[in-house]
Amino acid sequence: MEACTEADSSEIWPIHFQPKSDELLSSWVMRLAIAYSMNYLTFIQTIAASAYPAVTNFRTDWDCFAPRQALHYLSRVTTTPFQSIERATLLQQAEASVLSPYWFLSASAIQYCPLCLSEDQYPYFRREWRFAFITCCETHESFLADSCPQCGTSISCKQSRKEQENGDVYLALRYCHRCQSDLGNKQTTHLPSISELEFHQHLRHAIRQGGVDLPAGYRVASHRYFAGIQTVTHRLTIGKSGQVLQQALLSNIESNKLSQVEAPIVSCQINRLNLNQRRVILHLLWKLIQTWPATGAKCANSAKGYDKLLFREEQRLNIELCRIFLIDESDDTEHFV
Numbered sequence: 001m002e003a004c005t006e007a008d009s010s011e012i013w014p015i016h017f018q019p020k021s022d023e024l025l026s027s028w029v030m031r032l033a034i035a036y037s038m039n040y041l042t043f044i045q046t047i048a049a050s051a052y053p054a055v056t057n058f059r060t061d062w063d064c065f066a067p068r069q070a071l072h073y074l075s076r077v078t079t080t081p082f083q084s085i086e087r088a089t090l091l092q093q094a095e096a097s098v099l100s101p102y103w104f105l106s107a108s109a110i111q112y113c114p115l116c117l118s119e120d121q122y123p124y125f126r127r128e129w130r131f132a133f134i135t136c137c138e139t140h141e142s143f144l145a146d147s148c149p150q151c152g153t154s155i156s157c158k159q160s161r162k163e164q165e166n167g168d169v170y171l172a173l174r175y176c177h178r179c180q181s182d183l184g185n186k187q188t189t190h191l192p193s194i195s196e197l198e199f200h201q202h203l204r205h206a207i208r209q210g211g212v213d214l215p216a217g218y219r220v221a222s223h224r225y226f227a228g229i230q231t232v233t234h235r236l237t238i239g240k241s242g243q244v245l246q247q248a249l250l251s252n253i254e255s256n257k258l259s260q261v262e263a264p265i266v267s268c269q270i271n272r273l274n275l276n277q278r279r280v281i282l283h284l285l286w287k288l289i290q291t292w293p294a295t296g297a298k299c300a301n302s303a304k305g306y307d308k309l310l311f312r313e314e315q316r317l318n319i320e321l322c323r324i325f326l327i328d329e330s331d332d333t334e335h336f337v
């Protein structure tokens with residue numbers, strides 16, 4: 001862990017504040033940009049030019065790919081400990097060994113909790129809102145949203161702007177960047193089922209505790225766990241077998257709420273699905289994990305009659321999960337791509 005970057009007092013920006021402990025880097029950067037009446041891209045280009053003038057080409061998704069020189073520069077000019085800034089990113093800290101970019105939503109379409117935004121003194125976007133496997137707010141136990149309730153546009157905190165000339169710059173992230181509707185509208189919140197909340201608790205626990213107890217009694221290290229559910233998620237969303245597995249599993253689900261949700265598109269990565277589609281995939285995933293390793297029997301029973309193709313798909317999936325979850329720890333790295 002690197003120490004705080006010492007600031008020369010002449011370098012400190014006149015307006016500066018630190019990120020919240022659970023804030024996404026781009027949210028904090030956007031809040032600073034708005035305070036200086038700049039858009040996100042111009043602002044990070046200005047930072048990059050000051051932090052490392054020799055480099056002119058860089059990726060703009062700083063949540064995932066922020067240059068370290070730029071983070072050190074931000075640390076100095078905002079008097080923020082470097083660790084606090086690093087913690088706001090997605091790939092430069094402990095979680096990076098658990099989560100792969102597979103699970104990160106595109107920076108141009110992330111989620112938000114209307115209740116969190118409505119209660120924030122200074123509205124900001126949480127890191128967790130970019131995780132594809134998170135669809136519920138931990139604080140409010142309600143669903144997140146992923147589009148503007150008024151105009152339907154995808155939400156990105158990087159496109160936020162000051163509401164009007166005299167608008168409060170510190171409230172900007174609460175409003176839709178396209179139509180300026182209030183995203184903190186409480187009427188847009190919906191309640192998840194107990195099962196959905198349980199799965200979220202299970203996933204958050206896996207990230208924080210370094211390991212997870214599967215219902216069947218196996219203890220699995222978190223990085224193995226996420227690699228395993230990535231494999232299942234990939235099977236459910238990509239290729240011909242995805243549709244077969246989805247249909248078989250959906251036919252075995254009692255939830256009336258879920259049956260009203262649109263079926264996920266097959267052959268689309270989970271981080272490109274909308275919130276309702278991800279909700280269906282996560283529900284199927286949770287059902288599989290809860291009964292694992294008996295997935296084969298579960299699916300075979302749910303299908304209308306015995307389906308040879310389906311049974312083969314399930315068996316293959318089960319073998320892959322055994323390999324990922326239960327393989328010897330000394331042979332660790334080859335299963336992480």
Ligand SMILES: [Zn+2]
Pocket residue numbers: 113114115116117137138139140141
């Ligand atoms: Zn919330």
Ligand SMILES: [Zn+2]
Pocket residue numbers: 148149150151152153176177178179180181
């Ligand atoms: Zn809008």
